[in-house]
Amino acid sequence: MTVTLLHLALPLGSVLNSFSDAVDFILHPQAAQTGGTEVGGVGYIWPFVRTHLEVSGLALAGSLVVSLPIGLWLGHRGRGELFAVALGNAGRAVPELAVIAFLAAFIGVGLQNVTIALMVLGIPPILTNTFVAVRQVDPDAVQAATGMGMRGPQVLARVELPLAASTIMSGVRTAAINIVATATIAPLAGVSTLGELILGRDVYGSDGVLAGAILVALLALIVELTLAGLQRLVTPRGLILQRASAGA
Amino acid sequence: MAVLTAKFPELVAAGLPQNFFHNRKNPDCVQSNGAFCVGWAVDNFHTYVGPALKQATMVSVSVAAGFAIAMALALLSHRYGKLVPPLTGFTGILYTVPSLAFFALLIPITGFGTETAVIALSAYTLQIIYRNIVTGLANVPAGAKDAGRGMGMSSRQLLWRVELPLAVPEIIAGLRVATVSTVALATLAFFAGAGGLGEKIYTQLNFKTNIILAGGLAMLMAIVFDGLLVGLGRAVTPWRRHRAPPILEALRRLRRSV
Amino acid sequence: MEASNSADAAAEALPVAFRRVTKRYPGASRPALLGLDLEVPSGEICVFVGPSGSGKTTAMRMVNRMVEISEGDILVGGRSVRDRTPAQLRREIGYVIQQIGLFPHRTVLDNIATVPRLLGWDRERTRARADELMELVRIDPELRDRYPPQLSGGQQQRVGVARALAANPMVMLMDEPFGAVDPINRERLQNEFLRLQAEVRKTILFVTHDIDEAIKMGDRIAVLREGGRLAQYATPAELLMAPADDFVEDFVGADRALKRLSLMRVADIDLWQAPLAHVGQATSEVRAKLPGAEVPHALVIDAERRPLGWLSDADLLGETVPPRPDTRPDPVLELDDVMRDALSDLLQAETRYAPVVDADGRIAGVLSVEIISEFLTSPEALTEEHDAAGRPLV
Numbered sequence: 090m091t092v093t094l095l096h097l098a099l100p101l102g103s104v105l106n107s108f109s110d111a112v113d114f115i116l117h118p119q120a121a122q123t124g125g126t127e128v129g130g131v132g133y134i135w136p137f138v139r140t141h142l143e144v145s146g147l148a149l150a151g152s153l154v155v156s157l158p159i160g161l162w163l164g165h166r167g168r169g170e171l172f173a174v175a176l177g178n179a180g181r182a183v184p185e186l187a188v189i190a191f192l193a194a195f196i197g198v199g200l201q202n203v204t205i206a207l208m209v210l211g212i213p214p215i216l217t218n219t220f221v222a223v224r225q226v227d228p229d230a231v232q233a234a235t236g237m238g239m240r241g242p243q244v245l246a247r248v249e250l251p252l253a254a255s256t257i258m259s260g261v262r263t264a265a266i267n268i269v270a271t272a273t274i275a276p277l278a279g280v281s282t283l284g285e286l287i288l289g290r291d292v293y294g295s296d297g298v299l300a301g302a303i304l305v306a307l308l309a310l311i312v313e314l315t316l317a318g319l320q321r322l323v324t325p326r327g328l329i330l331q332r333a334s335a336g337a
Numbered sequence: 338m339a340v341l342t343a344k345f346p347e348l349v350a351a352g353l354p355q356n357f358f359h360n361r362k363n364p365d366c367v368q369s370n371g372a373f374c375v376g377w378a379v380d381n382f383h384t385y386v387g388p389a390l391k392q393a394t395m396v397s398v399s400v401a402a403g404f405a406i407a408m409a410l411a412l413l414s415h416r417y418g419k420l421v422p423p424l425t426g427f428t429g430i431l432y433t434v435p436s437l438a439f440f441a442l443l444i445p446i447t448g449f450g451t452e453t454a455v456i457a458l459s460a461y462t463l464q465i466i467y468r469n470i471v472t473g474l475a476n477v478p479a480g481a482k483d484a485g486r487g488m489g490m491s492s493r494q495l496l497w498r499v500e501l502p503l504a505v506p507e508i509i510a511g512l513r514v515a516t517v518s519t520v521a522l523a524t525l526a527f528f529a530g531a532g533g534l535g536e537k538i539y540t541q542l543n544f545k546t547n548i549i550l551a552g553g554l555a556m557l558m559a560i561v562f563d564g565l566l567v568g569l570g571r572a573v574t575p576w577r578r579h580r581a582p583p584i585l586e587a588l589r590r591l592r593r594s595v
Numbered sequence: 596m597e598a599s600n601s602a603d604a605a606a607e608a609l610p611v612a613f614r615r616v617t618k619r620y621p622g623a624s625r626p627a628l629l630g631l632d633l634e635v636p637s638g639e640i641c642v643f644v645g646p647s648g649s650g651k652t653t654a655m656r657m658v659n660r661m662v663e664i665s666e667g668d669i670l671v672g673g674r675s676v677r678d679r680t681p682a683q684l685r686r687e688i689g690y691v692i693q694q695i696g697l698f699p700h701r702t703v704l705d706n707i708a709t710v711p712r713l714l715g716w717d718r719e720r721t722r723a724r725a726d727e728l729m730e731l732v733r734i735d736p737e738l739r740d741r742y743p744p745q746l747s748g749g750q751q752q753r754v755g756v757a758r759a760l761a762a763n764p765m766v767m768l769m770d771e772p773f774g775a776v777d778p779i780n781r782e783r784l785q786n787e788f789l790r791l792q793a794e795v796r797k798t799i800l801f802v803t804h805d806i807d808e809a810i811k812m813g814d815r816i817a818v819l820r821e822g823g824r825l826a827q828y829a830t831p832a833e834l835l836m837a838p839a840d841d842f843v844e845d846f847v848g849a850d851r852a853l854k855r856l857s858l859m860r861v862a863d864i865d866l867w868q869a870p871l872a873h874v875g876q877a878t879s880e881v882r883a884k885l886p887g888a889e890v891p892h893a894l895v896i897d898a899e900r901r902p903l904g905w906l907s908d909a910d911l912l913g914e915t916v917p918p919r920p921d922t923r924p925d926p927v928l929e930l931d932d933v934m935r936d937a938l939s940d941l942l943q944a945e946t947r948y949a950p951v952v953d954a955d956g957r958i959a960g961v962l963s964v965e966i967i968s969e970f971l972t973s974p975e976a977l978t979e980e981h982d983a984a985g986r987p988l989v
Contacts, residue, residue: 092452107445181517182559184524186535187552194370194545270435274525277542287441288528295445302441306434313433484696487661487768488710488758489686502700576700576742 111299121292128293134286134304141272141282141308147204148268152211153261160219164253165245173220180213185271189278198279206278210271211264218260222253251325258320265316269309283308367546374546382550385537389554392533395526396519396562399455403462403515410463411470415496421471428464436461436522440529449530457529458522462515469511473504506577509570513563520559524552608637608798609672609765611658616667618653618823627653628823630667635815637672638796642813644803645846650823651802655768658800659688671766686710689759689767689797693774695751697743703729703754704739710762728757731791749780756788760795767799773808785811806847810834811972818843835968836942861937861951862930864970866960869894869948874903874918878911890948890961895920900957902927902950924950928962938967 113119118130127133163169192206226249234248273284286293286301293301366374407428414420434442439457447453477500485499527535534551541547571578612635618628628650635641643651656662658669660681669676676684697706704725711721729736732753743751752773759767773781773788789812792799803809809816810831818826818834820842827839838844870884870893881893893906895916904920926940928951941949941964953959 092448092450104446178517178563181514182521182556182563184521184535184552184555186524186538187548187555190538190542190548191545191552194543194548195372266433266435270437273435273437277539284437287437298441299445302438305438306442309433309435309438310430313429478694478696478699480692480694480696481698482696483661483692483694484690484755485698485709487659487685487690487692489682489684489713490709491682494713499698499700503698574700576702576744 107295107299108303110296111303114293114296114300115304121294128297129300134283134300137281137283137285137301138304138308140280141269141275141284141305144200144203144207144275144280144282145265145268145272145312147200148207148211148272149261149265151204151208152215152264152268155208156212156215156260157219157257160216160257161223161245161250164220164223165241165249167224169220170224173217176213177217180210180217183210185210185267186274186277189271189274193278200280203272203275203278203280207268207271207275210267214260214263214267215257216260218263219253219257222256222260223249225256226252255320255324258316258323262313262316262320265312266309269305269312273305367544370543370545372545373549377546378550385534385550385554388532388534388537388551389558391531392520392523392526392535392555393558393562395451395454395458395523395531395533396516396558399458399519399523400462400512400516402455403459403519404466404512406459407463407466407470410467411474412496414471415474415500424467425464428467431460432464436525437528440525444529451526451531454523454526454529454531454533458519458526461522462519465515465518466508466511469507470504473507473511474500476507477503502574505574506570509566509573513566516562516566517559520555520562524555608796610637611635611641611766611798611800612670612673613654614668614670616654616657616669617665618650618657618662619665625822626650626665628657628819631817631819631823631825632667633817633825633828635798635800637798639814640792640799640801640812641815641817642801642803642809643817643819644806644809644813645819645826646821647804648821649819651804651817651819652770653823654819655770655800655802658766658768659685659690661685686713686762687764687766689762689764691755691759691767691769691772693771695755695775697751697754697758699743702740702742703734703746706743706754707758707761709758710764714762716762724761725757728760731760731794732757733787748776749784752776752784753787756791760797765798767797769799769801771803772801774803781808788812807972810968818846831968832965836964860930861928861932861934861962863934864962864966866951866962867948867966869950869961871896871900871958872906872916873898874916876916878913878915881906881916882911890963892948894924894950894958894961896958899955902952902958905948927952930954930959934967937962938964 114129115134116131118127118133121128160173163173188206188209189203192202192209196202196205223245230248230252231244234244239247272280272282273287275282276285276288283301283305286297287305290298365371367377410420410424410428414424436457439460440453443453443457447456481499481503482495485495490498523533524535524538526533527539534555537551538548613631613633616628616631617626619626631650631654633641643654645651653662657664658671658676660676664677671688678684698709701709704722707725707728708721711724716724725739726736729739734750734753734757738746738750743754746754752775755772759769773784776784785808801809801812803812813831815828815830816834817828818839820826826846827834827843829837829839834843834847838847867889869890870881870888872881872893872895874895874897885891885893893911895903895906897903902924903918904924905922906916907921910917910920926944926946926949928937928940928949930951930953937949941962948961948963951959951962
C-alpha cells in the first residue's frame with residue numbers, strides 16, 4: 090500500500106514524460122532496444138492496427154453469424170433457457186489467455202485459429218443476450234401480431250426483432266469488447282496485433298509498450314462508442330421514450 | 338456444471354481417450370504433447386497451488402475494493418441523482434479498456450507488481466457493481482419506502498434498514514458477475530508482474546496439459562467463488578427462501594447481469 | 596394484557612386541528628389545498644373525501660409532515676406539528692397507506708415492531724405488544740415469523756394496521772387503506788376496523804374517494820372539492836339530509852341512493868323501537884324506559900296501538916300521559932311504503948323520527964334518516980330488495 094502511495098507521490102512530470110515518449114514512439118521511427126532495426130512510427134505501427142481490426146472484425150462477424158440465428162430461434166420458441174443462461178455464465182468465466190493458448194496448442198497458430206479462439210469469447214454474450222432480448226419482448230405485442238395473422242417468421246422479423254434490437258446490441262458490444270481485448274494477446278498465437286508492442290518490451294522498450302497500450306485503449310473506446318451509437322440508432326424511438334418515462 | 342460440460346467435448350475431440358489409456362507415468366505423453374497427461378498433472382499439481390492461491394487473493398482483494406468504491410459512488414448517487422449518468426459513463430470507460438493495455442498504462446505510475454494488477458482489476462468491477470447497486474436501490478417498492486418514512490425513519494435509517502437490504506439480491510448478482518469476470522481477467526495479471534495462473538500458462542505456452550490444468554483451475558475458481566456468493570446471497574436474504582423464483586424473474590436477473 | 600378500556604384509550608387520543616392550512620406546490624397554478632380549517636375531536640374518525648385533485652391526501656399527509664405546510668398550521672393535541680422533527684412526529688402517529696407497504700424482508704413480528712424499535716423499546720415489551728396487536732387485528736399469532744409475501748392480501752392489510760398501532764399513537768392517518776382489496780373483503784375489513792376503533796378509540800384521519808365508505812366509516816366527513824377547498828364538514832346524517840351545495844349533493848350521489856330506495860320498502864329494514872306510552876300511564880314509568888332506548892323519545896299509543904304523538908319534555912313533567920301529546924306523530928309511515936317516499940316524507944317534514952305502522956295502523960317501529968343511511972352502506976342492502984310491486988328482487 091505504501092508503495093502505491095509512494096509511486097503516486099512521484100512527480101507527475103515523470104509520468105507525463107513517459108506518456109509523451111510513447112506518443113513520440115507512435116509518430117516517429119526510432120531505434121529498437123536491441124539495436125539494429127528501426128521500429129516505431131506510423132508506418133510501422135499501422136499494420137498492427139490493421140491486423141487487430143481485421144481479426145476482431147472477423148471474429149465478431151463470425152460470432153454474429155453463429156449466435157444470432159440460434160439466439161433468435163431459441164428465444165422465439167422459448168426453449169433452451171437453461172442453456173442460454175449457463176452459456177452466458179460459462180462464457181464469462183473463460184480466461185482469455187487460456188483460450189488463446191489452448192486453441193493455439195490444440196489447433197495451431199495463425200489467423201484462422203485465432204479468429205476461432207476469439208469467437209469462443211464472442212459467442213456467449215451475443216447468444217445469451219439475443220435469447221433474453223427476444224424473450225423479454227412484450228408478449229402482448231406478439232399476441233397482437235399473431236392475432237392479426239402474421240406467421241412465425243413474420244412475427245420474428247417485424248415485431249420481436251425491432252423490439253429486441255437494443256438488448257441484442259448490448260450483447261454485441263460486450264462481445265466486441267471481449268474480442269478486441271483478447272486480440273491484444275493474439276501475438277502469442279502468431280497473429281501480430283497491437284499486442285505485439287505491449288508484449289515486446291525487450292524490443293520496443295517501455296515507450297513502445299506504452300504506445301501499444303494507448304493505441305489499444307483508443308481502439309477499444311472507438312469501437313465501443315461506435316457500437317453504442319449504433320445501438321441508439323437501432324432502438325425504436327418508442328422504446329427509448331417508454332424507458333425514459335419509466336425511469337429505467 | 339455447465340463449464341465442465343463445455344470442456345468435455347473439446348477434450349474428447351483432442352484425442353483424449355488414447356492418452357488416458359496409456360500408462361500414467363508414460364513420458365511419451367509429455368514428449369508428444371498429448372491432450373492431457375494425467376501422470377504429469379498429478380506429479381506437478383502442487384506447483385499450481387501457489388499461483389492459484391495468489392490469483393484467488395488478488396480476485397478477493399480486487400472485488401472487495403471495487404465493491405467498496407462502487408458502494409460509495411452508489412450511495413452518493415442515491416443522494417444526488419444527477420451523478421448517475423456521468424458515473425455510469427466513467428465506469429463504462431474503465432471497463433472498455435482491455436486489461437493488458439490497462440496494466441501497461443498503469444505501470445509507469447505504479448510499477449510492476451500486485452498493486453498494479455489489483456488497481457486495474459478493481460476498476461473493471463466498478464461498472465457492473467455500481468450499475469447493480471443503483472438498479473437495486475431503484476427497484477425497492479415505493480410503498481415500503483413511503484411507509485418507512487411515514488413511520489418516522491430518518492433517511493439514513495430508511496437506507497440501511499429498508500433500501501439496502503431489499504437491494505441485496507441485485508447487488509449479489511452484480512458481485513457474482515464481477516467476481517467471475519475478475520477471475521478470468523486475473524489470469525492476465527502476470528503481465529502486470531503479479532503472478533497468478535497466467536504465469537503458469539505463459540511459461541509453458543505450448544504444453545497442452547499445462548494449459549488445461551491452469552485454465553481449468555481458473556474456471557474452477559470462478560465456479561467456487563460464484564457458489565460462495567450464491568450461498569452468501571441466500572444466507573443474507575431469508576425472506577426470499579419461501580418462493581421459487583418464476584422463470585421471468587430469473588430471466589430478468591440474467592438480463593440485468595449481461 | 597392491559598385491554599385499554601374506552602375511557603383510558605380516549606385519554607391517549609388527541610384532537611387534530613387544521614388552522615387555515617394551505618399547500619402550494621412550486622409551479623402549480625392552483626394550490627393543492629386552500630385554507631382548510633376544521634377540528635377533529637379526539638377519538639373520532641374524520642373522513643376526507645372528494646374527487647382526485649381535491650387535496651384530501653395532501654391534507655392528511657401534512658399532519659405527519661410527509662408534505663410540508665405552506666401556510667397555516669396543524670395542531671395535534673394543541674401542539675403544532677412543526678414543533679418537533681418530522682421523524683419524531685411520525686413516530687407518534689400511526690400511518691397506513693393504500694399499498695400497505697409492509698417490509699418484505701422483515702417478518703410479520705419485525706414489521707409490527709418497527710416503531711417500537713425506533714423508539715427504543717426493549718425486546719420483551721416489543722414482543723408482548725406485537726402479540727397483543729396480532730390478537731387485536733385477528734391474525735393468527737403463528738404467523739408472526741412469516742414474511743409478507745407469504746400472506747394473503749387481507750392478512751397483509753391487518754398487519755399494516757397492527758404496525759401502525761404498535762407504539763400506541765395518539766393519532767392515526769389512513770390513506771385509502773382498504774383500496775387495494777376486493778369489495779367483499781373491503782366490507783369485512785371496514786367492519787373489523789370499526790370494531791377495533793370501538794375498542795381503541797383513536798383519533799383517525801381517513802382518506803377515501805368512495806362516498807359510501809366515508810358515510811360508513813366516518814363520525815365526521817370533510818368533503819373537499821377540486822382546488823383543495825372544503826365544501827362541507829358534517830356528520831354523515833347531516834351530509835345526507837342537508838348537503839351544503841350542488842357539488843356536495845352530486846358527490847354524495849343523492850340520486851343514486853334514491854334510486855336504490857325506490858326499490859325497497861320500509862318493511863325491508865330493521866326498524867328502531869321507541870318506548871311506548873299509553874294514555875293515562877304514569878309518566879314516571881315512561882321516564883324509566885327512556886335511558887338506553889334506541890329512540891330517545893316516547894311514543895304515545897292508544898288502546899289499539901295506534902300512534903297518537905310524541906311525548907315532549909313538557910309532557911313528561913305531568914303526572915300522567917296526556918291523551919293529546921304536544922308533538923304530532925306525523926308523518927306516520929307504513930310498512931308497505933316505498934322507502935324512497937318514506938325518506939321523502941321524513942325530509943319534508945324535517946323530523947328525525949317517524950312512527951311506522953302496519954296495514955292495520957298498529958305501531959311496528961320507528962324509522963329515521965340514520966337507519967336509512969346505515970342501511971345503504973350495509974351488506975343487507977344488497978339482498979332483500981323488492982320491486983315497487985312488492986316482489987322480491989334477486
